[in-house]
């Protein structure tokens with residue numbers, strides 16, 4: 607993605623591969639700060655405290671975190687360092703499927719190395735592959751998803767297609783392009799008029815802070831709305847389709863995504879509005895068959911009782927919203943059952959949200 611005419615990925619290694627560079631998303635959109643990760647503990651902190659976030663980027667950071675664990679390992683200790691780093695990375699955020707997927711992929715690849723130096727090389731190459739593949743898969747799913755947007759545009763005789771999205775499943779949630787945003791970028795590139803309704807996404811405000819900024823950087827017309835506005839806009843026929851991302855989707859089509867997604871799916875269903883979920887296949891969980899078995903992260907209530915933003919003197923500050931002592935419950939994700947999902951947009955094509963169709967498209971997992 608371009609920031610002030612310069613192309614950035616959200617994560618990249620330095621030329622000597624000793625350091626991994628990320629964008630600290632906690633400061634956006636007010637400050638664009640690039641941060642260095644030098645140790646596996648830095649990577650764990652970056653994931654846990656949400657310097658980086660979103661399914662694909664969490665996976666890519668975990669892959670590079672394994673590289674940092676390997677690079678720091680003392681002679682003879684590589685296997686232990688990878689096992690320990692992998693376990694700790696895995697625990698840093700519970701819902702995002704890409705995290706364990708990336709750790710397991712690196713561990714499996716490392717087994718092929720002939721000695722410790724060879725294994726370290728393979729670990730780094732695998733981490734780079736995970737990042738490159740994430741970008742390539744998002745680009746590909748964007749092409750598939752843009753076909754759906756084109757069909758809606760044609761049905762509206764070329765009128766603007768109004769797309770509602772929740773949270774940030776954009777470039778910032780992946781290595782490049784994003785999942786929910788990739789079809790939008792591809793449709794815009796194909797000359798289709800699009801406009802995006804951006805849910806603010808309390809309490810962390812990924813929509814307000816990240817998606818709105820990201821779309822503005824790309825010149826996509828968008829309007830920020832409160833989380834509760836979507837149902838009303840749908841009733842007023844102001845929404846043509848919904849596209850969201852996902853942190854984990856079962857191989858039966860149940861979708862874990864940012865809290866509030868389920869309510870949008872219910873409202874879309876009630877108003878006959880197509881509800882699509884965009885994901886690279888790395889986000890499928892091939893072992894969980896029922897969405898209710900997906901672990902749901904619960905974060906600090908402080909994220910609900912406070913809010914942060916830019917003050918007049920240009921500082922980012924956090925202020926208290928509530929009376930002292932107010933208790934808050936902060937589940938970070940919810941489950942949208944497959945029956946409410948019109949289709950899944952993947953790098954191999956658009957597929958119905960059911961086990962048979964998903965396994966047919968990804969037969970290697972059957």
Ligand SMILES: CSC[C@@H](O)[C@@H](O)C(=O)COP(=O)(O)O
Nearest residue numbers: 659660661773775779851852864
């Ligand atoms: C591509 S991840 C899916 C997103 O819609 C969303 O749930 C998300 O951004 C992840 O949550 P986050 O808590 O910001 O890491």
